[in-house]
Amino acid sequence: MxxxxxxxxxxxxxxxxxxxxxxxxxxxxxxxxxxxxxxxxxxxxxxxxxxxxxxxxxxxxxxxxxxxxxxxxxxxxxRALDDADQAVGSGTVRGRLVINASVPFGTHVLAPALPAFLARHPDLTIDLSLTDDVVNLLAQKADLAFRVGTLPDSALVARKLGQSRRVICAAPDYLARHGTPRTPADLAQHNCLGFNFRRSRVGWPFREDGREVEVQVAGTLLVNNGETLRQMALAGIGLARLSHWHVVDAIGRGDLVPVLEAYNPGDLETVNAVYVGGGQVPRRVRAFIDHMVDVVAAAPLFVGG
CATH class of the missing domain: 1.10.10.10 (Winged helix-like DNA-binding domain superfamily/Winged helix DNA-binding domain)
Structure with a gap:
């Protein structure tokens, strides 16, 4: 032997x-x-x-x-050794938890939720990366990702955290200079900011005369993440269509103003936690997902977790 x-x-x-x-x-x-x-x-x-x-x-x-x-x-x-230790351990969450999240969700929802979780689990180290790119969890060696929007077909396991409607908004300064759009057709005369990556919809959807229509928009700025888009809208560059949870504070302060709400189709953007399936899910992954489920459930801006 x-x-x-x-x-x-x-x-x-x-x-x-x-x-x-x-x-x-x-x-x-x-x-x-x-x-x-x-x-x-x-x-x-x-x-x-x-x-x-x-x-x-x-x-x-x-x-x-x-x-x-x-x-x-x-x-x-x-990682297998760590999982084996945790599977038979005393219930302590330990090890290294590698997380990927979109920039807006990571900045405004996930990061504020970290201190309480780390205080409860002092033996855990969290490795957090924020990007609006859809990363390959295996290639990036990530345990867990939080993704906003429609999920592509994959072998990953997804757990839905919640949903939020979208809203078109602009800074008061922009509206003072360019006017407030009254109908979706008015957007042809406005600077509509967007994303430089492929999305499930090219245009902006509206409900008009009882049916849903999609309006093609254009603008002078395309970015790769929602947080930058929010900052550019706050700076008065143009109109942006973002998740309500992402801009509600700015709207409450009067820094952003919703427009075309009468035509809002009410479409919902889903937030999911995704991880690699198969075998025993590490305790650190399960614990953090459960924590974020509670965080999102307690936020009135999200529905239907």
């Missing part, structure tokens, strides 16, 4: 940390080890595997082909 090697997971963790932190010294600081100790552990790992994992220069560390393959396998193994 092969000899049991008791220290393999420790070597894996050190190697993964070196790659994540970009060097031996940075990894040593996070592991409370000396740089020489980290270097020796990586060298011992390479000797055991019989392969060079890292190419070292005075300026940088570069993964070899063998190193890239081992990194992916090591991250999967460490």
């Amino acid at each position: 092969a000899r049991v090697q008791m220290d393999r997971s420790g070597e894996m963790e050190v190697f993964v940390r070196v790659v994540r932190e970009g060097g031996f010294s940075a990894a040593a600081r996070t592991l409370d080890l000396t740089p020489s100790a980290v270097s020796k552990l990586v060298a011992r790992l390479e000797a055991r595997l019989g392969a060079r994992l890292l190419t070292r220069t005075t300026r940088a560390l570069t993964l070899t082909d063998e190193g890239r393959g081992y990194l992916q396998a090591a991250e999967r193994a460490l």
Whole structure:
């Protein structure tokens, strides 16, 4: 029978940390080890595997082909070990939770919900990235993502948190200079700000004379995330169509003014938590989803979780 090697997971963790932190010294600081100790552990790992994992220069560390393959396998193994510990643990939520969210939802809903969750789970580290791009959870090594809008078909598991209607709005200064649109047709004379990525609808929908119509709009600015679009509307550049939860505070302060509400079709934008299915869902993922379900349910701007 092969000899049991008791220290393999420790070597894996050190190697993964070196790659994540970009060097031996940075990894040593996070592991409370000396740089020489980290270097020796990586060298011992390479000797055991019989392969060079890292190419070292005075300026940088570069993964070899063998190193890239081992990194992916090591991250999967460490995550499985963490999941196994949590599956039989005392109920403590621990480890590293990698989250991806859209910029608006992450800024206005998710981030304010983090302090209370971290206070309840001090053994957990959250790694949060905000982008309106739809990321590949496996490629980005993310545990969980929060996505707003229609979900593409995929193997991911989705849990609906809530829905919110959309609203067209503009700054009072813009409306003072260009007038307030009274009908959807008036938008042809207005600067309608939009997104530079593909959406399920190209135009803006309205309900007019009892039927839904879609009006093609155009403007001088396209952006890649809703938060920038909101900021540009606040700056008086033009009209923007955004989720109600995203602009309700600005509307309440009078910084933005809703327009064409009589033609609002009432379409709802859904917020979902998505994660990779199959097997045991890690306790840290389940706990954070449950936390966000409660956060969204308590917000009057969302409906139908």
